[in-house]
Amino acid sequence: MIALGHYCIYAALAVTALTGSLGAAAVRMRRRDLGRAARNGALAASGFTTLAAAGLVYALVAGDYQIEYVWANSDRALPLFYKLGALWGGQAGSLLFWALLLSFFSTAVAIRHRNDPDEFLAPALTVLMVLQGFFLTLVAFVVSPFQRSSLIPPDGHGLNPLLQHPIMTIHPPTLYLGFVGLAVPFAFAIAALLSGKLGDEWIKRARAWTIAAWVFLTAGNVLGGRWAYVELGWGGYWAWDPVENAALMPWLTCTAFLHSVMIQERRGMLKVWNMLLIMVTFLLTITGTFITRSGLVSSVHSFAQSPIGPWFGGFLAFLAVGSFGLLAHRRSLLKSENVLDSFLSREAGFLLNNLILLGGAFTVLLGTFFPILSEVVRGVKVSLGPPYFNSIMTPIGIVLLFLLGAGPLIAWKRMRRVEAIRVIGVPLALGLLAGLILLLLGLRHASALAIFALSAFALVTIIWEFVRGVKARRGAGRESIPVALGRLLWRAPRRYGGYIVHVGVVMAFVGFAGTAFTREWERTARAGEEFEAGGYGFSFLGLEEEAGPGKESVAARVVLSRDGRDLVRLIPHRTWYEKAQQLSTEVAIYSTWKHDLYLVLAGFDPEGDEASFKIYENPLVGWFWWGGIVMCLGGILVLIPGQRRRAP
Amino acid sequence: MILSVAILVLLLAGAMAYIGSPLLAPGRAGRQEEEDAAFFEHETSLRLLRDLEHDRQTGKMDEEQYLLEKGRVEARGIAALRELDSLRAGATHRSGARATAREPAAERRER
Numbered sequence: 001m002i003a004l005g006h007y008c009i010y011a012a013l014a015v016t017a018l019t020g021s022l023g024a025a026a027v028r029m030r031r032r033d034l035g036r037a038a039r040n041g042a043l044a045a046s047g048f049t050t051l052a053a054a055g056l057v058y059a060l061v062a063g064d065y066q067i068e069y070v071w072a073n074s075d076r077a078l079p080l081f082y083k084l085g086a087l088w089g090g091q092a093g094s095l096l097f098w099a100l101l102l103s104f105f106s107t108a109v110a111i112r113h114r115n116d117p118d119e120f121l122a123p124a125l126t127v128l129m130v131l132q133g134f135f136l137t138l139v140a141f142v143v144s145p146f147q148r149s150s151l152i153p154p155d156g157h158g159l160n161p162l163l164q165h166p167i168m169t170i171h172p173p174t175l176y177l178g179f180v181g182l183a184v185p186f187a188f189a190i191a192a193l194l195s196g197k198l199g200d201e202w203i204k205r206a207r208a209w210t211i212a213a214w215v216f217l218t219a220g221n222v223l224g225g226r227w228a229y230v231e232l233g234w235g236g237y238w239a240w241d242p243v244e245n246a247a248l249m250p251w252l253t254c255t256a257f258l259h260s261v262m263i264q265e266r267r268g269m270l271k272v273w274n275m276l277l278i279m280v281t282f283l284l285t286i287t288g289t290f291i292t293r294s295g296l297v298s299s300v301h302s303f304a305q306s307p308i309g310p311w312f313g314g315f316l317a318f319l320a321v322g323s324f325g326l327l328a329h330r331r332s333l334l335k336s337e338n339v340l341d342s343f344l345s346r347e348a349g350f351l352l353n354n355l356i357l358l359g360g361a362f363t364v365l366l367g368t369f370f371p372i373l374s375e376v377v378r379g380v381k382v383s384l385g386p387p388y389f390n391s392i393m394t395p396i397g398i399v400l401l402f403l404l405g406a407g408p409l410i411a412w413k414r415m416r417r418v419e420a421i422r423v424i425g426v427p428l429a430l431g432l433l434a435g436l437i438l439l440l441l442g443l444r445h446a447s448a449l450a451i452f453a454l455s456a457f458a459l460v461t462i463i464w465e466f467v468r469g470v471k472a473r474r475g476a477g478r479e480s481i482p483v484a485l486g487r488l489l490w491r492a493p494r495r496y497g498g499y500i501v502h503v504g505v506v507m508a509f510v511g512f513a514g515t516a517f518t519r520e521w522e523r524t525a526r527a528g529e530e531f532e533a534g535g536y537g538f539s540f541l542g543l544e545e546e547a548g549p550g551k552e553s554v555a556a557r558v559v560l561s562r563d564g565r566d567l568v569r570l571i572p573h574r575t576w577y578e579k580a581q582q583l584s585t586e587v588a589i590y591s592t593w594k595h596d597l598y599l600v601l602a603g604f605d606p607e608g609d610e611a612s613f614k615i616y617e618n619p620l621v622g623w624f625w626w627g628g629i630v631m632c633l634g635g636i637l638v639l640i641p642g643q644r645r646r647a648p
Numbered sequence: 649m650i651l652s653v654a655i656l657v658l659l660l661a662g663a664m665a666y667i668g669s670p671l672l673a674p675g676r677a678g679r680q681e682e683e684d685a686a687f688f689e690h691e692t693s694l695r696l697l698r699d700l701e702h703d704r705q706t707g708k709m710d711e712e713q714y715l716l717e718k719g720r721v722e723a724r725g726i727a728a729l730r731e732l733d734s735l736r737a738g739a740t741h742r743s744g745a746r747a748t749a750r751e752p753a754a755e756r757r758e759r
Binding site for chain 2: 003004007008011014015018019022032033034036037039040041043044047048051116117197199200201204265266409411412413465468469472475476492495
């Protein structure tokens with residue numbers, strides 16, 4: 001298996017290099033046959049990469065511990081579910097997984113765009129092959145997943161306990177799909193620059209890939225938050241950890257790109273800006289991997305550190321110099337066809353939205369790299385914690401929320417001030433009314449109040465947009481409301497799917513605002529005792545010890561009640577993993593639409609049957625998870641092609 | 649070990665044959681790409697027209713602005729259609745000319 005795995009990686013690398021060369025030759029010589037050969041090459045490279053990955057999965061499942069990676073990331077006791085997840089649980093495997101996903105995307109591009117002009121497909125495939133070649137080079141020569149172990153141990157070391165959670169079998173692949181998916185629009189942008197075809201065609205080709213990648217990034221970020229929430233046991237889901245930030249930055253710039261391309265499509269403006277945005281977005285995904293792997297900044301993901309950081313740094317520099325240099329070279333071909341007619345227009349709103357999203361990404365970037373910057377400048381590593389991020393990102397979020405509400409109401413090109421006040425006035429007044437009611441009900445947190453008021457404003461405008469669309473359809477024909485709504489979504493999924501995404505964003509903001517009201521308590525109790533926190537009763541029944549293969553667990557059985565009525569049995573526990581010599585906390589959560597009650601077993605004395613608990617009340621946290629789901633559903637709706645006309 | 653190498657060599661040979669197969673039927677990029685570009689431009693115009701119509705129906709655009717924008721987009725779409733027509737007419741003309749050139753030869757064969 002070791003030899004076959006190595007050979008498959010070498011073969012994949014050779015075929016990838018050949019495919020890249022064929023693509024470059026097809027562009028240079030304008031030969032279709034070379035372009036078609038490059039398409040076939042992408043498929044063949046994918047085949048060899050898949051074989052290599054399949055070999056590693058087989059070794060993990062079969063327990064081939066003479067392979068160092070298999071020994072370090074699995075053991076006999078590990079359930080099959082996690083053995084499969086071990087493919088991306090360690091350094092070398094995750095790099096092979098990157099290469100595998102990239103090869104799948106290259107294959108999908110080669111198949112989906114097989115009838116496209118070669119001037120787009122061939123250079124795009126060449127760019128994808130360069131990226132794939134980099135990852136394959138790493139797994140072939142720097143950190144091989146098929147490295148032979150000096151001994152043949154009888155059992156493996158086991159997977160990191162923190163990764164032994166069902167979400168961890170979904171979160172990394174989802175996030176990787178987002179990161180890797182962004183390589184496709186990047187490749188099309190570079191292809192457009194190389195071919196000099198700098199109209200809207202590259203955007204048309206890149207759009208669906210960008211949205212798909214955005215959906216995966218959204219899902220990946222939300223799943224990552226959920227994992228941190230249920231696994232790390234500190235009561236929250238977002239701590240501005242460098243690796244979390246690394247996934248958030250491309251999400252912010254990708255969101256900006258998805259808005260600004262609409263200006264290019266509609267008005268022929270912001271052509272350089274769009275190129276720049278997609279380049280920055282993709283480079284940020286590589287930056288994210290660089291942060292994770294280099295160990296430059298400390299993170300909860302430090303298990304992924306290795307000496308490949310400099311390789312990523314070098315590759316990042318190569319990509320940045322190459323893509324920005326090419327953009328500068330082609331700048332004269334990217335002139336705007338129009339100018340901004342008025343600051344009271346949809347395009348001005350999008351532009352502002354872009355600047356704010358980019359400002360947010362820059363804030364996060366600065367905060368993430370600040371420890372390095374401070375060390376370089378002052379010789380002291382200073383980390384910026386949540387107060388820095390929250391103090392800047394909260395106002396940014398509030399302005400974004402206002403734009404999210406106002407944007408869809410504003411017309412393209414220009415809008416008269418009176419008209420703008422007329423259309424925005426009523427929803428804004430309703431939003432302010434909602435804020436006023438909350439203020440009268442005793443809500444005193446300024447940022448949360450602003451978020452709730454603007455969320456109401458944004459929701460009213462979105463509902464109003466649907467109402468106007470349905471009314472327009474019913475005015476044109478005699479359709480019932482459900483039929484009109486269905487046809488509205490079917491015929492204009494791009495527009496209305498976007499509004500559904502906005503609903504998800506509003507829900508997520510409501511969830512964020514809830515964190516302002518988090519409360520926590522610490523309680524100690526003996527078995528049979530009861531205690532109270534946050535208006536709930538907790539009846540501690542006792543501790544239960546359980547030993548599994550390679551781990552020992554202590555669980556506390558607690559019955560949650562309210563107003564004398566039993567609600568649910570909560571079982572938080574702590575597990576000690578023998579091989580990893582690591583303690584893991586499993587929390588117990590009681591969720592309602594209003595809040596989560598989050599119970600952590602903080603400590604225990606098994607002899608005295610006494611336990612200490614940390615209890616958090618997290619208001620509105622469920623809105624964040626559901627907001628993420630709605631965002632993804634809206635994004636999927638946007639991907640539907642919509643009404644098509646027959647070709648002339 | 650030997651079996652592994654043999655399998656991989658076979659797979660590589662198959663891959664090379666698959667990759668190289670298009671080279672046996674060479675062709676140059678040409679008119680099809682220009683047609684694709686014109687068709688894409690026409691498709692974009694249609695979508696923009698639908699967007700404009702929707703903006704007018706939902707009251708986001710007054711009649712005057714709608715007509716102005718509609719005229720601009722229609723002109724863009726018509727130009728794309730003309731380009732498409734001329735490309736296709738050129739292709740028909742060339743294939744017609746080739747047919748005419750072949751005709752005497754066919755007649756000669758009959759004679």
